[in-house]
Amino acid sequence: MQLDPKKLSPMPGYVLVEPESKQTQTPGGIYLPDNSSEKPQAGTVLAVGADWSTEAGATIKSPVKVGDHVVYKKWGGNDVKINGVEYQFLKFEDILAVINK
Numbered sequence: 001m002q003l004d005p006k007k008l009s010p011m012p013g014y015v016l017v018e019p020e021s022k023q024t025q026t027p028g029g030i031y032l033p034d035n036s037s038e039k040p041q042a043g044t045v046l047a048v049g050a051d052w053s054t055e056a057g058a059t060i061k062s063p064v065k066v067g068d069h070v071v072y073k074k075w076g077g078n079d080v081k082i083n084g085v086e087y088q089f090l091k092f093e094d095i096l097a098v099i100n101k
Contacts, residue, residue, distance in 0.1 A: 003082045005046055010089060013052030015064060017072065017088045019043040042071045042099065043088065052092060063092055069099040 010016050019040040045068045052060045064070055076094030080087050 005082050005085075005087055008047055010047050010049035012050040013060065013092055014049040014089050015045050015062065015092070015095070016047040017043040017070065017077070017090055018046050019086065019088055039074065041074055042069065044069055046087070060092055063095055064098060069101075070095050071097045071099060 020042050045064050048062045072090050073094045077088040077090035
């Protein structure tokens, strides 16, 4: 069975993000080897889970919507590889900012 990331529905409190592609060249024009590139910290939201309810009974609404470009914690989330492409499942709290166009 082949998964389609656009058909995935994250669990409550999570979003699915497609990270930006890794940089292979510095602004000065130096090409970087594959193993030296850092993990991206920005991407596009593909799917949003339902509101999350805390143990105290508070409801946390998603800070983002599908299509938003976001910046997230460097070590946040869980990597998932689908059809050779890595995606991130992030908790609402792992999202640091929305990139305004």
